[in-house]
Amino acid sequence: MESETLNQYTTLLGYFNGFRENDPTARYLLSISPVLETTLVLFTPLVLISMAYLLGMRWNPSSPNRKRIQSITTIIDLALLIILAITTTYYAVSDLNTLHNYHII
16 A cells, blocks of 8 residues: 555656656556546555455355355455555656656655
């Protein structure tokens, strides 16, 4: 979540200073609305964390096959969360470097 917030801060700071966003998804969402982009960026990890909790902790399957499905879906969800964290950190660092090169930060 900290990485998402930092990425959003650097994205909006660069956007309002006339720079182009490095992340193609964020660039598309920013072209629609900065508010929409901010909402979706900060909402995505919360959804993944909630799904991991609901699938891994709250769901109580009774058969062995359902237990296996529960484990697989929880692992997939946590893997998506890790991938999201890595890519967000990469784009936040990229944005920080760009803003630093132009002496904004």
